[in-house]
Amino acid sequence: MVMAGAADEPLAQAFVKFCVEAGALKFGEFKTKAGRLSPYFFNAGLFDDGAKLGRLAAFYARALLDSGIAFDMIFGPAYKGIPLGAAVAIELARLGRNVPFAYNRKEAKDHGEGGTLVGAPLQGRVLIVDDVMSAGTAARESIALIRAAGATPSAVAIALDRQEKATEPGPDGVVRDVDHSAVQYVQRQLGLQVCSIAKLDDLLQYLSAQAGGEVAAHRDRVLAYRARYGVN
Template sequence: MVLEAGAVKAQVRDAAQAQAFVQFCVESGVLRFGEFKTKAGRMSPYFFNAGLFDDGAKLGRLAQFYAKALLASGIEFDMIFGPAYKGIPLGAAVAVELARLGHNLPFAYNRKEAKDHGEGGTLVGAPLKGRVLIVDDVMSAGTAARESIALIQAAGATAHAVAIALDRQEKATEIGPDGRARDVDHSAVQYVQHTLGLQVCAIASLEDLLQYLTDHPGTELGQHLERVQTYRQRYGVA
C-alpha cells in the first residue's frame, strides 16, 4: 500500500480531524476527566479507555479516523498486525476500512499463549511478511511495541510503523538499577521513533486535547483545562 519510510519523518497533521476525534472520544465516554492512576503511578486528570469503543458504530467510526490518519501520513506498509489484546479488534477494523477505501491488505494478530492444536503457534491470520504496520490504542512505555517487533522479526518480516489513537506526549518511565521506576526525557512514541526506528502515526495528541478544552471555555469540559495543562507541564515532553 502506498501509504516511504526509511528515516523517521514528521507526520502530516490534520488538525480538524484531530479535533473531531477528540470530540468523538468525549461523546463516546472513551475520554474521561477526573483523577486516574496511570501504569507509571501518576495521577492523571484524564483517561483514554479504548475498550469503550464497544459497539459496531463506534468501532466503525474509530476505524475511519485511523484510516484517514494513515492515508494522510504518507507511510507505506504491506500488511497490518494487531497485537493482543486491544490491537486485535483495532487492527481488524482498520483493515476492513482500508479495504472499503480500495486498499485491501493482509491482516494478522497474535495470541498471548501458544495454541497446541489445530494450526498451533501464537500467530493467526495472514503470514507476516514485508513492511508491517502495528495498530494499537496508546503507547505507555514502548514495551508492547518491542514485543510486537520481536514477533514480526522472528517471522522474517519488518516492523515498519505503528498507528495509535492518542499520543499522550508524556515522559516514559524505566526501571533503574535500584529496581525503582524513574522518568526519562523522552516519550514512548519518541522512543519507538528514534530508538527503534519505526514511524508513528497518531490520530490525535495531548496538544489536540488541550486545544479542544481551550475551545470550550465556561463549560464543564473547560473546567478541566487547568489540571490537564498542569499535568502536561510536569510530565510532558517537547
C-alpha cells in the same frame, strides 16, 4: 457512508470530540500504569458497538492515508490491537487499500494449527495498530514477533499520543521518569514511524475551545499535568 469528521474540521479535533461524546475519553482522576494521577483517561475498549468501532476505524484509516506511511500488512497485538487492527483493515479495504491482517495470541495454541500467530503470514513492511503507547513494551514485543517471522516492522498507528515522559528502571532497579515519551523511544531508538490520530496538545486545544465551567477546570488540570510530565 461514515465520515471521520466534518470536511472543514481538522481530523485531530474531530477525533477528540468523537472520543468525548463516545465516552472513551473521560476526565477526573485516574491512576496510570506509571503510578501517576492523570486528569484524563482514554479507553479504546469503550468504543463498544459497531457504529463507534466503525467510526474509530475511519479515523485511523484517514490518518494513515494522510501520513503517507508505507506498509504491506497490518498486525494487531493482543488484546486491544486485535479488533482495532481488524477494523482498520476492513476500512482500508472499503477505501480501496486492501492489505493482509494478522494478530497474535498471548498464549501459544497447542492444538489445531498451533502457534501464537493467526491470520496472514507476516511478511514485508508491517504496520502495528494499537490504542495508546504507555511504555513501548507492547511495541517491543510486537517488533520481536514480526522480526522472528522474517518480516520488517515499519510503523505503529495509535489513537492518542499522551506526549508524556516514559518511565524506566535504573541500574538500581528503581523506576524513574525519563526525558522521552514512549512514542519518541519507538521513533528514535527502534527506528519506527508513528502515526497518531491525535495528541495531548489536540486535547488541550479542544478543551480551550469549549465554554467555561467544568470544562475549564478540566483544561487547567490537564495543563498542569502536561507541565509536570509532558515532553516536547
